[in-house]
Amino acid sequence: xxxxxxxxxxxxxxxxxxxxxxxxxxxxxxxxxxxxxxxxxxxxxxxxxxxxxxxxxxxxxxxxxxxxxxxxxxxxxxxxxxxxxxxxxxxxxxxxxxxxxxxxxxxxxxxxxxxxxxxxxxxxxxxxxxxxxxxxxxxxxxxxxxxxxxxxxxxxxxxxxxxxxxxxxxxxxxxxxxxxxxxxxxxxxxxxxxxxxxxxxxxxxxxxxxxxxxxxxxxxxxxxxxxxxxxxxxxxxxxxxxxxxxxxxxxxxxxxxxxxxxxxxxxxxxxxxxxxxxxxxxxxxxxxxxxxxxxxxxxxxxxxxxxxxxxxxxxxxxxxxxxxxxxxxxxxxxxxxxxxxxxxxxxxxxxxxxxxxxxxxxxxxxxxxxxxxxxxxxxxxxxxxxxxxxxxxxxxxxxxxxxxxxxxxxxxxxxxxxxxxxxxxxxxxxxxxxxxxxxxxxxxxxxxxxxxxxxxx
Numbered sequence: 258x259x260x261x262x263x264x265x266x267x268x269x270x271x272x273x274x275x276x277x278x279x280x281x282x283x284x285x286x287x288x289x290x291x292x293x294x295x296x297x298x299x300x301x302x303x304x305x306x307x308x309x310x311x312x313x314x315x316x317x318x319x320x321x322x323x324x325x326x327x328x329x330x331x332x333x334x335x336x337x338x339x340x341x342x343x344x345x346x347x348x349x350x351x352x353x354x355x356x357x358x359x360x361x362x363x364x365x366x367x368x369x370x371x372x373x374x375x376x377x378x379x380x381x382x383x384x385x386x387x388x389x390x391x392x393x394x395x396x397x398x399x400x401x402x403x404x405x406x407x408x409x410x411x412x413x414x415x416x417x418x419x420x421x422x423x424x425x426x427x428x429x430x431x432x433x434x435x436x437x438x439x440x441x442x443x444x445x446x447x448x449x450x451x452x453x454x455x456x457x458x459x460x461x462x463x464x465x466x467x468x469x470x471x472x473x474x475x476x477x478x479x480x481x482x483x484x485x486x487x488x489x490x491x492x493x494x495x496x497x498x499x500x501x502x503x504x505x506x507x508x509x510x511x512x513x514x515x516x517x518x519x520x521x522x523x524x525x526x527x528x529x530x531x532x533x534x535x536x537x538x539x540x541x542x543x544x545x546x547x548x549x550x551x552x553x554x555x556x557x558x559x560x561x562x563x564x565x566x567x568x569x570x571x572x573x574x575x576x577x578x579x580x581x582x583x584x585x586x587x588x589x590x591x592x593x594x595x596x597x598x599x600x601x602x603x604x605x606x607x608x609x610x611x612x613x614x615x616x617x618x619x620x621x622x623x624x625x626x627x628x629x630x631x632x633x634x635x636x637x638x639x640x641x642x643x644x645x646x647x648x649x650x651x652x653x654x655x656x657x658x659x660x661x662x663x664x665x666x667x668x669x670x671x672x673x674x675x676x677x678x679x680x681x682x683x684x685x686x687x688x689x690x691x692x693x694x695x696x697x698x699x700x701x702x703x704x705x706x707x708x709x710x711x712x713x714x
Contacts, residue, residue, distance in 0.1 A: 424521075429514060539689065577690050
């Protein structure tokens with residue numbers, strides 16, 4: 258009977274873990290992060306001590322459940338889970354967990370305590386343990402793969418940075434050589450002026466020496482008259498000339514170095530972001546009926562005929578928009594879109610739940626993080642943007658860790674705009690609008706481009 262009792266106890270623990278696992282699986286990544294934060298803080302008032310942060314760091318949902326059961330035992334783990342779920346406003350899960358826990362208790366209490374049941378439960382437990390082992394092994398493979406990708410990325414970034422720095426040094430050297438050449442030319446001109454002046458002065462000295470000799474001869478002759486002669490302007494040459502200034506030349510070098518360094522840093526940053534590149538295609542089920550998509554889902558343009566399409570809930574019915582097939586919920590990502598020869602377009606990311614019917618107010622508050630071109634002006638949520646040169650290709654980067662969305666000129670590496678303090682509480686999808694035809698002036702498609710190579714200085 259002792260063994261049978263232990264078997265029932267183990268079966269109950271397994272059932273509790275499964276229930277907790279099913280509950281935590283329904284949390285979003287952000288909610289699960291908040292859940293672990295409350296575990297780290299603890300709840301001593303209700304008798305639940307904190308779980309060390311070092312043990313929670315990197316723990317997935319299964320690992321977190323194991324830590325809770327070890328710390329609080331099964332009933333305590335269930336109770337603390339419900340306490341935290343209330344704090345993160347998931348009362349729906351609290352009710353489901355409460356109902357499931359009661360049901361599991363009833364089932365466990367009703368199980369017959371014979372050896373066959375114990376062996377069946379042990380077999381089930383072994384299968385679950387083996388599954389956990391397999392999951393851990395797969396996770397080891399994933400960690401190794403991630404580490405290898407990180408190593409390759411580091412090598413690539415080192416190589417790219419070295420090439421960019423060598424280009425910067427070459428640019429600086431070229432500027433320095435040019436400036437040294439200019440200084441040398443100024444010095445040669447000054448030297449030529451000096452030699453000309455010296456030659457003129459030497460000629461005047463020769464004339465004066467000749468006259469001095471004449472005066473001396475007259476002195477020896479002891480005549481009663483004095484010669485009359487005057488010094489002409491040519492014999493009073495000013496022995497000065499303006500010295501060249503190199504201040505302007507040096508200032509130009511400083512400005513060139515500053516611009517090159519700024520460009521170097523911008524190119525290095527954009528090349529770093531390109532490691533987050535993802536493959537994006539257009540979702541035809543969301544496209545406005547006037548939009549024409551390419552077969553590979555990489556191009557979209559506005560047509561002059563409204564197509565007869567199923568008006569499903571996902572499809573835009575008034576705005577000339579389409580979103581990507583892919584959605585992203587926790588990892589940073591980057592993609593590039595060709596916009597050259599277009600007079601109007603919109604690009605960015607949106608929440609998956611945005612309204613697709615009727616008119617819409619485009620703003621971060623409503624789940625839109627986009628920039629657009631209208632009548633030669635670039636805007637971001639009605640804010641006018643200052644853009645030095647019209648981009649032919651735009652890069653879009655979503656940084657989940659820093660809660661930001663950035664837009665770049667993918668050829669010059671210039672930052673066009675950055676949304677900060679973004680609230681990413683649900684999945685995001687890439688967003689596209691090629692704009693209306695504008696009498697045929699805006700018929701060029703938006704093209705999702707493969708991300709390869711690197712920006713160059």
